[in-house]
Amino acid sequence: MTVHNLYLFDRNGVCLHYSEWHRKKQAGISKEEEYKLMKDGFLAFQTSRYKLHYYETPTGIKVVMNTDLGVGPIRDVLHHIYSALYVELVVKNPLCPLGQTVQSELFRSRLDSYIRSLPFFSARAG
Amino acid sequence: MADAVLFEFLHTEMVAELWAQDPDPDPGPGVSAGPGGGGGGGWGGQKMSLSVLEGMGFRVGQAMAERLPRETLAFREELDVLKFLCKDLWVAVFQKQMDSLRTNHQGTYVLQDNSFPLLIRMSSGLQYLEEAPKFLAFTCGILRGALSTLGIKSLVTASVAALPACKFQVVIQRC
Numbered sequence: 058m059t060v061h062n063l064y065l066f067d068r069n070g071v072c073l074h075y076s077e078w079h080r081k082k083q084a085g086i087s088k089e090e091e092y093k094l095m096k097d098g099f100l101a102f103q104t105s106r107y108k109l110h111y112y113e114t115p116t117g118i119k120v121v122m123n124t125d126l127g128v129g130p131i132r133d134v135l136h137h138i139y140s141a142l143y144v145e146l147v148v149k150n151p152l153c154p155l156g157q158t159v160q161s162e163l164f165r166s167r168l169d170s171y172i173r174s175l176p177f178f179s180a181r182a183g
Numbered sequence: 184m185a186d187a188v189l190f191e192f193l194h195t196e197m198v199a200e201l202w203a204q205d206p207d208p209d210p211g212p213g214v215s216a217g218p219g220g221g222g223g224g225g226w227g228g229q230k231m232s233l234s235v236l237e238g239m240g241f242r243v244g245q246a247m248a249e250r251l252p253r254e255t256l257a258f259r260e261e262l263d264v265l266k267f268l269c270k271d272l273w274v275a276v277f278q279k280q281m282d283s284l285r286t287n288h289q290g291t292y293v294l295q296d297n298s299f300p301l302l303i304r305m306s307s308g309l310q311y312l313e314e315a316p317k318f319l320a321f322t323c324g325i326l327r328g329a330l331s332t333l334g335i336k337s338l339v340t341a342s343v344a345a346l347p348a349c350k351f352q353v354v355i356q357r358c
Contacts, residue, residue, distance in 0.1 A: 161305070
């Protein structure tokens with residue numbers, strides 16, 4: 058089980074942050090897609106190769122994480138990324154202007170440590 | 184009790200507002216960053232902004248020292264006043280105590296905060312080091328103002344070697 062990559066967008070579609078951990082070299086995405094719509098709204102979809110998890114806040118911040126198929130629902134993880142990392146280290150950082158790509162090294166390293174600490178992240182993609 | 188984050192946001196805006204009108208990036212005297220300290224050139228706007236912030240902090244510090252409840256009405260000696268700043272005043276403003284207080288017993292005190300709340304969300308190391316002094320000026324004023332209410336005239340400066348730790352140097356001015 059592993060995490061492939063993570064995107065953070067704001068309400069205008071500006072990409073605030075992107076990190077990747079295990080991005081597989083093969084570019085082909087299978088044509089078969091299963092689109093799952095949960096009753097709370099769109100949460101995730103998966104193809105035969107990867108699963109995309111989605112989390113959106115009322116303020117329009119979108120967290121998009123791509124993992125392999127072994128990972129279950131992770132809404133609380135995405136919420137933590139938003140509230141404990143983005144809000145604490147970017148919104149509350151006087152030197153991070155909102156609406157622009159995040160330059161803060163502290164944010165990048167804390168996010169990286171957090172992802173690596175997750176139970177479904179393994180050092181070798183599998 | 185108001186949410187502590189309100190003060191942080193307000194402080195952030197104060198700094199941003201003062202610097203929005205000033206394009207000069209060179210810091211003035213009184214605050215320094217990095218091993219060599221701030222540059223000597225570039226007086227004018229930058230120095231003015233730091234003075235304005237320090238002045239605002241001074242008035243806040245004066246009021247805080249008057250308002251904070253004190254167990255003893257009169258401090259026995261100067262060191263007790265500094266300890267009061269490191270404990271009671273710091274807790275009232277930043278919800279934590281100062282991490283260390285040193286003195287040469289001749290009127291100079293160094294107060295060190297290893298995780299200063301106004302810097303802690305910026306970085307952990309050297310990123311943004313040049314900008315850090317702007318976020319210390321107001322707090323220098325708070326210290327100087329509180330000391331003033333307690334009958335002590337001083338000069339307070341701050342320095343940052345690596346975020347989020349910073350040092351405030353208090354030099355007592357004897358007339």
